[in-house]
Amino acid sequence: MVKITFLGAAGEVTGSCFLLESSKYKILVDCGIFQGNDINNLNYGTFKFDPHEIDFLLLTHAHLDHCGLIPRLVREGFSGRIFSTKPTNDLYSLVINDAAFIEKEENRSLKTLYDGASISKSISLFDTVDYLQKIYIDDSLSFEFKNAGHIIGSASISVYIDGVSILFSGDLGPSTPLILDNGYGRYGGSYDYIIMESTYGNTSHDSRSEDISSLKNIIIEAVDRRGNILIPSFAVERSQELLFIINGLMKNKELLSIPIFFEGRESLKFLNLINKYSYLLSKDIQNMMKNGEHPFHFDNIEYVHENDRSSLISANAGGVIKKDRRYKLQTKIIIAGSGMCTGGRILYHLKKNITAQRNTIIFVGYLAQGTLGRKISDGAKSIYVDGRFYRVRAKHYKFSGFSDHGDREDLLLFLSKLSSVPKGVFCVHSEVNVSSDLKVEIVKRFDTSVNIPSIGDTFILK
Numbered sequence: 053m054v055k056i057t058f059l060g061a062a063g064e065v066t067g068s069c070f071l072l073e074s075s076k077y078k079i080l081v082d083c084g085i086f087q088g089n090d091i092n093n094l095n096y097g098t099f100k101f102d103p104h105e106i107d108f109l110l111l112t113h114a115h116l117d118h119c120g121l122i123p124r125l126v127r128e129g130f131s132g133r134i135f136s137t138k139p140t141n142d143l144y145s146l147v148i149n150d151a152a153f154i155e156k157e158e159n160r161s162l163k164t165l166y167d168g169a170s171i172s173k174s175i176s177l178f179d180t181v182d183y184l185q186k187i188y189i190d191d192s193l194s195f196e197f198k199n200a201g202h203i204i205g206s207a208s209i210s211v212y213i214d215g216v217s218i219l220f221s222g223d224l225g226p227s228t229p230l231i232l233d234n235g236y237g238r239y240g241g242s243y244d245y246i247i248m249e250s251t252y253g254n255t256s257h258d259s260r261s262e263d264i265s266s267l268k269n270i271i272i273e274a275v276d277r278r279g280n281i282l283i284p285s286f287a288v289e290r291s292q293e294l295l296f297i298i299n300g301l302m303k304n305k306e307l308l309s310i311p312i313f314f315e316g317r318e319s320l321k322f323l324n325l326i327n328k329y330s331y332l333l334s335k336d337i338q339n340m341m342k343n344g345e346h347p348f349h350f351d352n353i354e355y356v357h358e359n360d361r362s363s364l365i366s367a368n369a370g371g372v373i374k375k376d377r378r379y380k381l382q383t384k385i386i387i388a389g390s391g392m393c394t395g396g397r398i399l400y401h402l403k404k405n406i407t408a409q410r411n412t413i414i415f416v417g418y419l420a421q422g423t424l425g426r427k428i429s430d431g432a433k434s435i436y437v438d439g440r441f442y443r444v445r446a447k448h449y450k451f452s453g454f455s456d457h458g459d460r461e462d463l464l465l466f467l468s469k470l471s472s473v474p475k476g477v478f479c480v481h482s483e484v485n486v487s488s489d490l491k492v493e494i495v496k497r498f499d500t501s502v503n504i505p506s507i508g509d510t511f512i513l514k
């Protein structure tokens with residue numbers, strides 16, 4: 053018998069975790085944290101399985117909602133092997149250490165997800181694989197990682213277990229990624245079941261060119277008001293896309309040269325990681341780098357990894373720091389995590405900037421229900437951070453065209469490029485109304501059954 057249990061990202065976007073079982077093996081695909089409403093029980097509660105019994109963990113990519121509970125899994129007894137691509141392994145170390153630092157700094161809960169010993173042990177359990185490298189455990193189990201086009205190193209994972217083939221899509225990038233290579237087995241293959249991310253399953257992203265034009269106008273207006281621009285964003289991928297776009301606009305003289313501060317304790321390490329794996333970037337960007345131009349590291353950008361420095365940047369919100377030529381324009385772009393404003397340095401900058409009308413907040417990623425980012429984006433009049441209310445007076449905008457997730461058509465394209473129609477599709481990683489809409493489209497276009505599992509649901513696949 054082969055069965056799958058949905059332990060997270062089922063009826064919601066975060067907390068990806070799927071348990072696949074045969075008579076011989078227990079395999080987890082992803083083990084991520086929940087973000088948003090009522091998450092404490094989900095993040096700190098007992099696992100619905102015995103971590104000692106898990107043989108393997110397959111990790112699609114190193115976003116926290118896919119990997120953030122791995123240290124706790126290890127603390128509670130998991131000692132099997134963790135398979136991921138090499139960039140995901142490197143990124144995991146950065147992301148988890150950063151999350152641990154933020155947890156310690158913010159100290160909002162007596163319970164902790166992270167401790168040094170579990171983090172170190174989890175890192176030691178990794179085995180890395182290349183895209184399209186087939187891993188055979190034995191006759192009953194093999195798997196393969198394929199490029200998902202979402203963030204660097206991200207993968208869809210096909211698992212062959214006791215004669216059943218299952219493709220875990222992982223988070224899927226847009227069909228025309230801006231900075232990533234679109235090869236390495238991005239599409240195709242034939243599987244019995246697809247575990248399909250559906251984050252934007254009922255949405256058409258705005259076209260990228262329209263978004264670039266709007267972004268340009270918003271930045272021009274912010275410069276006119278001499279206000280700061282805050283962009284909450286995770287440290288990899290979408291941030292680099294924005295830098296690439298903004299730098300392009302500046303190079304073309306469509307925007308004045310504005311100082312950009314890319315914040316994060318590990319920000320330079322993230323940049324180094326992208327340099328290390330530049331062969332996974334688009335050919336255009338690789339050529340640019342060969343010609344000595346760096347798409348994400350140019351004259352007016354500063355990678356800020358010290359809190360003191362970032363305090364100086366924001367404390368002077370909209371003002372002028374003398375003797376530093378880069379501040380003359382007064383407007384600064386500050387990119388800092390977390391993307392959903394659930395923690396990290398962006399909170400500091402929000403507190404300093406959100407109450408002034410001249411400032412601007414630009415959301416470029418998914419905002420889960422209940423997160424501070426979602427509240428601001430939904431029009432909250434005030435926000436509550438660190439024991440204080442702050443009136444929301446800054447202008448705020450939300451873009452979807454820079455998303456590192458595909459939209460409805462991208463998801464349907466992914467299914468249409470399979471070489472056979474699967475027996476079943478499970479829509480995960482989305483709010484229920486979104487996956488319900490996507491289900492209607494999938495059923496209309498493909499002759500297959502579609503399920504929308506809830507947390508804890510188990511399905512027999514064979």
Ligand SMILES: [Zn+2]
Pocket residue numbers: 113115202223
């Ligand atoms: Zn992701």
